[in-house]
Amino acid sequence: MSEASGEVVRGWRGALQAFGTRSALTLFFFGFGCGLPFFLVGNTLAIWLRDAGWELGPIGLVSYLTFFYVFKFMWAPLLDSRSLPGFGRLGRRRGWLLAAQLSIAAGLAALALTGPVSSVPLFLALAGFTALAGATQDTMVDAYRVEIAPIEMQGALAATYTLGYRIGLQLCGGALVLYLADFAGWRIGYLAMAGFALIPALATLLSPEPPPGEGFDKAARPSFVDAYVKPFAEFFRRHGWVLGLVLLAFVGLFKLPDQMLSIAGPFYLDTGFTKSDIATVSKLYGVWMGIGGAFLGGMVVAAIGVRKSLLIAAIAVAVSNLLFILMSMYPGQLWTFVATISGDNLSQGFAGTVLVSFLASLVDKRYTATQYALLSSLANLPGKLIGGFSGFIVEASSYTTFFVISSVSVIPTLLLLAWLWNRIVVDTQTDARGANR
Template sequence: MNAATNTAAPASYKGWAGIRRAFGTPSALTMLLLGLGSGLPFLLIASMTLSTRLRDVGLDLGSIGLISLASFFYLLKFLWAPLIDRYRFPLTAFLGRRRSWLLFSQLLVAASLFALALTRPELGVAALVAWVLVGSFAGATQDSVVDAYRIEIAPASAQAALAATYTLGYRFGLILGGAGALYLAEFQGWRWAYIAMAGLMLVPIVTTLACREPDVPEATVVRRIDFIGAFWQPFSSFFKNNGLALGIVLLLFVGLFKFPDQVIGVMSGPFYLDSGYTKADIATVSKLYGIWTGIAGAFLGGVSVAAFGFRRMLFVATLGVALSNLAFLLMAQYPSQIWAFYAAITADNLCQGFAGVVLIAFMSSLTDRNFTATQFALLVSLANLPGKFVGGVSGYIVEASSYSAFFVFSALTVVPTLLLLAWLWRRIREPVKESPAEAT
C-alpha cells in the first residue's frame, strides 16, 4: 500500500483497460481501507445511529436535535485544513505530513467511540456531548487528510478509480457504523456496539502505518507560503478565479444543494422508531439495503455526469434531493408496513447517492489544485452547514406540527436552490478533457 515513484513512462488510466489498471494499484486498496475509517464513525457521532440511541433511551426529540449540533466540527473542518496542508502533526511528525495527521485523528476517533460506549445518556448528556465534540473534530480531521492523501498519491488520470474505491470503503464504514451498530445494540446493547466500532478503527490505523507518505514536490505553492498565507490564500484564490459575485453565488448554491435532505437527517432515526419499526428493521432496510441502493445511485450519477455534463445533472439532482423526501409520507401514512419502508428508502437513497456524486464532481471542478484540501474542505462544510443548523431544531418543528407536514416543508426548501441554479446556468463551466500537457 504505497505510492512509489515511477521512473518509467507513466501508466495510462484511460478507457476500460486503464480503469481496471487503476483499480488494481496498491493505492486503490489503501483508499478503500482509509475510506472505511472515514465512514465508520460518522453515523455513530454525527447522524442517525447516535440519534436512534438517544431516542431508544428515552430522550425527547427537541433534545436529540440540539445534541446533534455537538457534531458541528464536521462542518467547520476548513478552518484548520490550512494547517493540515502546511504542517506535520508534532507528536507523529516522523510519519510525514499526511500520515502524521491521519494517525493522530484515527487514534482520537477510536478513543472517542470507546468513551461514548461508557456514557449513560439516560442519566445525563454532558459527558456524551463532550465526547461527540472530540469525535467530530477527529473525524472531520481524518476526512480532510484522506481527501488530500487521495489527490497526492496518484496522478489526476487515476483519481476517478481512487475516488470510487474510497467511496466504496466509506459506504462499508457506513454499513458497519449503521447496520452493524444497530444489530449489536439490538442483541448486545449500545455499550458493546460502540466498543466494537472503536475496535474496528484498528483497520485504518494499521493502513496508515503500512502505507507510504505521498511524494509532493517541494516547489508547490503551499510550501512557499507562511503561516498567515496558509489561511488566506486558499480563499483569495477561489474569488480570484471566479470573481466576487459568481464566487458568492457558487458558495450559496453549494450550501443549499443538500438542504432538503439534511433538514430531515436528524429526525430519520426517531421517525423510524416512532413509526413502529424495530432497530433490526432499521438496520436491514436503512443501513444495509439503503447503503447498496445509495451505491447504485452514486454509480448512476457518475455515468450521467460523464455523459451529460454538470448543468442538467445538477438540475435533476436538485429536484431529486427534494422530491425524495415526499416518499417518507408513505411511511407516515402506513406505519409499521415494511413495504412502505423499502419504498421510501429506495427513492431517498437512490436520489441521495446520485446527487452526492454530482455535487462532488461539481465541487472538485471549483478547486484550485494548489489548495485542494482547504478549498474542498470549505465546500464540503458549506454543503452541510445550513441543513445542520436547521436540523438542530427539527425536533421542535415536528413536535409543533407532524412528521407529514415536516416532510412537505423540507421538500419546499428546494425553491431557493433552483433559483440560484437558474442564475448560474450559463455561467457553469462544464468539465473538459485534459490536454497531454495538463495530464503531465
C-alpha cells in the same frame, strides 16, 4: 510509488489497472474509516438517545455536534501546511491521519463506557471530540487522495473510497451497530465500532506518504496569510466576488433537503419499526441503493455533463423526501419503509457523485485541501443549522408537514442554478487547467 510515477496506461485498460493498485486498496480502507464515525455521532447516536428516553427537541440539538464536519475548513490550512508534533516520522499526511484515527477509536470506546444517561455533559463532550477527529480524518484523506496518484487514477481512487465509505457508514456505523445494540446493548455495539476504527489506522501505517506539495518545507512555519488567506483570496480572484458568492451559496443550499432530515432515525422508531428493522432496511439494504445511486450519478455526468446532472440531482433529493410521508400514512408497513429508503438512498448517492464532480471543477490544485474543505463544509452548513431544530418543528406541527417543508426547500437551489446556468462552464472533459482558468 510505482503507480504514481510509472507510465500511465489510458483508456479502459488503464482504468482497470488503476483499480488494482495499492493506492486504490488504501483508499478503500480510508473511505471505510471516514464513513464509520459519521452515523455514530449523527443518525445512529440519535436512535440511541431516543431509545434512552430523550425528547425529539434535545435530540435535534445534538445533531449540531456534527458541525465539526461543517467547519473543518477552519483548521484545514493548519493540516495542509504543518506536520503534527510527535507523529513527524510518519510524514505530514500520515501523521495527522493516524492521530485522528486513534482519536476516533478512543472516542467511540469512551462513548460506549459512559452512556447517554449517567453523565450527559461528558457524553456530549466525547461525541464532539469524536466528531472533531472524524472531520480531521476526512480533510486528510481528501488531500491524500489528490496527492498519492496522477489525475488519470483519481476516478478509481474515488470509486474505491466511495465503496469503503458506504460500508463504514451504513453497514457498520448503521446496520451492524444497531443489530448489536438490539441483541447485546449499545455499549457492546459502540465498543465493537471502536475496534473497527483501528482498521484504517493499520492501513495508514502500511501505506506510503505522498510526496510533499511543491514549495512545502516541513521545517518552515507559514505565515497566517500564506496558510489561511491566500487559498480563499484565490477562489474569489478566479471567479470574481459576485459569481464566487453565488457559487458558495449554491453549494451550501444544494444538500439542504437531505441535511434537514436529522430526525429520520427517531421517525423510524416512532412509525413502529424496531432497531433490527432499521438496521436491515435503512442500513444493510440502503447501502447498496446508495452505491447504485453513486455509480448511476457517475454515468449520467459522463453522458450529459455536470450542469444538467445538478438539476436532476437537486430535484431527485427533494422529491425523495416526500416518500417519508408514505411511511407516516402507513406506519409499521415494511413496503413503505423499503420504498422510502430506496428513493432516499438512490437520490443521495446520485447527488453525492454529481456534487463531488462539481466541486472538483471549482478548486485550484495549489490549495486543494483547503478549498475543497471550504466547499464541502458549506455543502452541509445550512441543512445542519435547520436540521438542529427539526425535532421542535415536528413537535410543533407534524412529521408530514416537516417533510413537505424539507422538499420545497429545494426552490432557492433551483433559482440559483438557473442564474448560474450560463455563467459556469463545467463538463466531464474539464481538466485541471480548464477548471482553474
